[in-house]
Amino acid sequence: MVKLYNGGAWLVNGTEIVEDNKDASAVIANLTGKAPVSKEEASKETIAYSILEKHNTSGNMDDLQIKFDKLTSHDITFVGIIQTARASGLEKFPIPYVLTNCHNSLCAVGGTINEDDHMFGLTCAKRYGGMYVPPHQAVIHQFAREMLAGGGKMILGSDSHTRYGALGTMAMGEGGPELVKQLLSKTYDIRRPQVVGVYLTGKPIPGVGPQDVALAIIGAVFANGYVKNKVMEFVGPGVANLSADFRIGIDVMTTETTCLSSIWVTDDKIKEFYEVHGRSEEYKELAPGAVTYYDGMVYVDLSQVKPMIAMPFHPSNTYTIDELNANLYDILDDVEKKAQISLDGKIPFTLKDKVRDGKLYVEQGIIAGCAGGGFENICDAADILKGASIGSDAFTLSIYPASTPIYVELAKNGVLASLMQTGAVVKTAFCGPCFGAGDTPANNALSIRHSTRNFPNREGSKIQNGQISSVALMDARSIAATAANKGYLTSAADFDVKYTKPRYFFDKTIYENRVFDSKGIADPNTEIQFGPNIKDWPEMCALTDNLVLKVVSEIHDPVTTTDELIPSGETSSFRSNPLKLAEFALSRKDPDYVPLAKEVQKAEKAREEGNCPLEAVAELKPVWDKIKDSFPDMNSENTGIGSTIFAVKPGDGSAREQAASCQKVLGGWANIANEYATKRYRSNLINWGMLPFLIPDGELPFKNKDYIFVPQIRQAVEEKWDEIKAYAVGDELKEFTLKLGDLTDDEREIILKGCLINYYRG
Structure with missing residues (x-):
C-alpha cells in the first residue's frame, strides 16, 4: 500500500510519476512533447518552493530567512516564550499571535498555577496586541484551521503538530525561541529543505480513516529517515477522493515522520472548507508545475490501506x-x-x-x-x-x-x-x-x-x-x-x-462571543498579571574559552524522545517556572540526572561568583590538575564547568523547548549525540546556548560520570572549525573528535553569547 522510490522522481502534469533514471528524459519528453527542464529548474515547480520563496527575505533560496504570517502557542508554551521575548526587548506583537489554552485547561494541579498562566496570556494579548482563546473553546490546531490558515501562507507554532498543509498553509512546529525571533521581527533561518512528493492514488475502502493512512505512511518512512527534516508535498489523483477533514487527519500526523512541514494540492473541497468557515478569501489554488522534480517519492494506494x-x-x-x-x-x-x-x-x-x-x-x-x-x-x-x-x-x-x-x-x-x-x-x-x-x-x-x-x-x-x-x-x-x-x-x-x-x-x-481579539492593536497601559509560579529565566553566562564537562547521563536507546528528556503530563503546570520544571528533567529516563547535574553546577556557580570551583566540588580537583598538566593556561576565568548528556538520537517528538532549557538551567553546556532526531530539538539546544556536538557511531571514548575537557571551544565556534579536539579525563587525557554540524552565523553568535536572551540583549 506504500512504496518508497529510491532517489528522486519527476511528476508530470500532476498525475504521472517518472522515476529518476537514465530513461527519465525520454519519458518526460514523450509525455509533454517538450524537452525536459533540468532538475534544478523542475525542483522550483513544487508548491513548497513557491511558498518558501514568497516568505524568504534573504534573496538566496539556498539559505532561507523566513518571516511567517502568523504565530500560535498554547498555555504550556506561551508564558516562557513571552517571558523570553520580554527579556529581549519585546514591545508589541509584530504579526498576529494567537494564545490558546488547551493543555492546562483543567486547572487541576498546583492550585492557581494554571489559571494564573491563562490570565498572564490574556493580559499579554491585550498589552502586546494578540488573540486569546479561553480554555475549552478549541485545541490549538483546530482553532488555527478554522480561523488562521490561508492558502499560500506560513504559520509557526510552538507545538510540534503545527500542520495545516491540507488547507494550503505551510506550517511548522518549533521550540519557543524560534517564535521569540519572529516576535522580535527576526527570521527563521534554515537551509532550503528537500521536498518529497507523497503521491496518493485510489480511494479508501469503507471503515478506513485518516489515521489509518497516516500510520501506514509513518510505518514506512520513520525508521529509515526518508522524510526527516524535509517537506512532504501531497499530490496525485487520490487527493480528490478525500474530504477536507480526511486530509487534515493525515496531515497532522506527518509530524510523526520527523518531516519539517507539509503542503497539499488544493481544490474545490478546500475552497468549500474556507467558505463554510466564512473565510472564502483565504482559499488559494495550489498545484505543482507541469514538470516537477521531487527529492523522493512516497507512493500510496489508498484503496490498499486497511485499518x-x-x-x-x-x-x-x-x-x-x-x-x-x-x-x-x-x-x-x-x-x-x-x-x-x-x-x-x-x-x-x-x-x-x-x-x-x-x-x-x-x-x-x-x-x-x-x-x-x-x-x-x-x-x-x-x-x-x-x-x-x-x-x-x-x-x-x-x-x-x-x-x-x-x-x-x-x-x-x-x-x-x-x-x-x-x-x-x-x-x-x-x-x-x-x-x-x-x-x-x-x-x-x-x-x-x-x-x-x-x-x-x-x-x-x-x-x-x-x-x-x-x-x-x-x-x-x-x-x-x-x-x-x-x-x-x-x-x-x-x-x-x-x-x-x-x-x-x-x-x-461562538468565537465572536468569547475569544479576545485585539485586532493587532497593542495597549501598553495593560498591566501583565503574574502568578507566584511565573518566574524569570535565571542569568546565563557566555561561552568560555574552554569547557570542563561532566557526563551526567548516558542513553543508548535507538531514539530518545522529548518526553524522556522532560516529561509531559505532570510537569505541565510548572512550565512557567524554569527552576521548578528543571527538577523533572530526565526523571522518567534517568532519575540520577538532576542530582548529578546540580552537583557539578555548584562548581560553575562558584566560578561565576569569583570563588574557587575546586572547593565547591571536591571531585573536580584531580580532574582539574590532570588537565592543567597538559593545558597550563586553563584556569577558572577562561574555563566554564558544566554537564552534558550522551544520547544516540535525542529529540524525537514534541517541539517543547524545555527539553533543552531544563538542561541549561541545571548547568548543561552541551549534548553529545550520533545524530539529532529533529531539527527543532537541535535548534532548541542552540537557542539555549548549548553545543549540539556530534560523535560518530561506535564505542564511546567516555562513560557516564566521566569528565571531558574541550579546549579552545570558543575559538572553534568563532572560526567555524570542522572538527574539535576533546579529551576524556582519566589517568591520562584520551583525545577524541567532536563536530558541531552546520551552524548559521546567528546560531554561532547565540552559542557564544550563552543563549538567545543574551544575544538580543547585546
Whole structure:
C-alpha cells in the first residue's frame, strides 16, 4: 500500500510519476512533447518552493530567512516564550499571535498555577496586541484551521503538530525561541529543505480513516529517515477522493515522520472548507508545475490501506488490525521485547494478559484532539456505534470534539445524544489525553486512541512510581468498532455501516462571543498579571574559552524522545517556572540526572561568583590538575564547568523547548549525540546556548560520570572549525573528535553569547 522510490522522481502534469533514471528524459519528453527542464529548474515547480520563496527575505533560496504570517502557542508554551521575548526587548506583537489554552485547561494541579498562566496570556494579548482563546473553546490546531490558515501562507507554532498543509498553509512546529525571533521581527533561518512528493492514488475502502493512512505512511518512512527534516508535498489523483477533514487527519500526523512541514494540492473541497468557515478569501489554488522534480517519492494506494494500529511505544510500530488479530501472540511478544528497550527493563510489562478467548481486550478508547476530534471522525464513529452499547465492564470511551463549534454542531444534529446513549462520555476541547494529562488508565491497562503519540507515559502513568499503562494508536472508526464490541479489538472494515456524512455548519458567533481579539492593536497601559509560579529565566553566562564537562547521563536507546528528556503530563503546570520544571528533567529516563547535574553546577556557580570551583566540588580537583598538566593556561576565568548528556538520537517528538532549557538551567553546556532526531530539538539546544556536538557511531571514548575537557571551544565556534579536539579525563587525557554540524552565523553568535536572551540583549 506504500512504496518508497529510491532517489528522486519527476511528476508530470500532476498525475504521472517518472522515476529518476537514465530513461527519465525520454519519458518526460514523450509525455509533454517538450524537452525536459533540468532538475534544478523542475525542483522550483513544487508548491513548497513557491511558498518558501514568497516568505524568504534573504534573496538566496539556498539559505532561507523566513518571516511567517502568523504565530500560535498554547498555555504550556506561551508564558516562557513571552517571558523570553520580554527579556529581549519585546514591545508589541509584530504579526498576529494567537494564545490558546488547551493543555492546562483543567486547572487541576498546583492550585492557581494554571489559571494564573491563562490570565498572564490574556493580559499579554491585550498589552502586546494578540488573540486569546479561553480554555475549552478549541485545541490549538483546530482553532488555527478554522480561523488562521490561508492558502499560500506560513504559520509557526510552538507545538510540534503545527500542520495545516491540507488547507494550503505551510506550517511548522518549533521550540519557543524560534517564535521569540519572529516576535522580535527576526527570521527563521534554515537551509532550503528537500521536498518529497507523497503521491496518493485510489480511494479508501469503507471503515478506513485518516489515521489509518497516516500510520501506514509513518510505518514506512520513520525508521529509515526518508522524510526527516524535509517537506512532504501531497499530490496525485487520490487527493480528490478525500474530504477536507480526511486530509487534515493525515496531515497532522506527518509530524510523526520527523518531516519539517507539509503542503497539499488544493481544490474545490478546500475552497468549500474556507467558505463554510466564512473565510472564502483565504482559499488559494495550489498545484505543482507541469514538470516537477521531487527529492523522493512516497507512493500510496489508498484503496490498499486497511485499518491500522500502532502498538506501544511509537507511532511507527505499525500493523494492520487484521494482521495483529491473526498473529496475536507473536506480535505481542515482539511488542513486549521492543517495549523493554523503551522502559530500560525498569518495570514489568506485558500485553499477553489482554488476550481473552483468543481476542485482544482493551480497557479504554479515546477519540480526541487535533488528530481525532474532527467533525467527520466523530460522526463516522457515531454511525458505527448507533444502537450499540459500550458495556458495563472495564472498557470506557471518551470523545473530545476539537472545538466548541464542532461540539455545538454535534449537539444540533443529534450525534452528541447518539454517542452518549451508548455509554460514551463526550467532553470539551482539551489536549490532555495526547500528553498524559487526562484519562489516565489503570495500571497495566491498554488504551486505544485516535490521538498523535503513544510514547511511554503519554497516557499519564509514571514509570518512576511503578506504574505502567500503554497506548495503541488507531483511527476513530476502528475505536468505535472496538467499543461496539465492548472492548475487543475490532477493525471498522468488519462493520457494514451506512455512513450518513452530515453536513457541517460553522457558527462563528461562538468565537465572536468569547475569544479576545485585539485586532493587532497593542495597549501598553495593560498591566501583565503574574502568578507566584511565573518566574524569570535565571542569568546565563557566555561561552568560555574552554569547557570542563561532566557526563551526567548516558542513553543508548535507538531514539530518545522529548518526553524522556522532560516529561509531559505532570510537569505541565510548572512550565512557567524554569527552576521548578528543571527538577523533572530526565526523571522518567534517568532519575540520577538532576542530582548529578546540580552537583557539578555548584562548581560553575562558584566560578561565576569569583570563588574557587575546586572547593565547591571536591571531585573536580584531580580532574582539574590532570588537565592543567597538559593545558597550563586553563584556569577558572577562561574555563566554564558544566554537564552534558550522551544520547544516540535525542529529540524525537514534541517541539517543547524545555527539553533543552531544563538542561541549561541545571548547568548543561552541551549534548553529545550520533545524530539529532529533529531539527527543532537541535535548534532548541542552540537557542539555549548549548553545543549540539556530534560523535560518530561506535564505542564511546567516555562513560557516564566521566569528565571531558574541550579546549579552545570558543575559538572553534568563532572560526567555524570542522572538527574539535576533546579529551576524556582519566589517568591520562584520551583525545577524541567532536563536530558541531552546520551552524548559521546567528546560531554561532547565540552559542557564544550563552543563549538567545543574551544575544538580543547585546
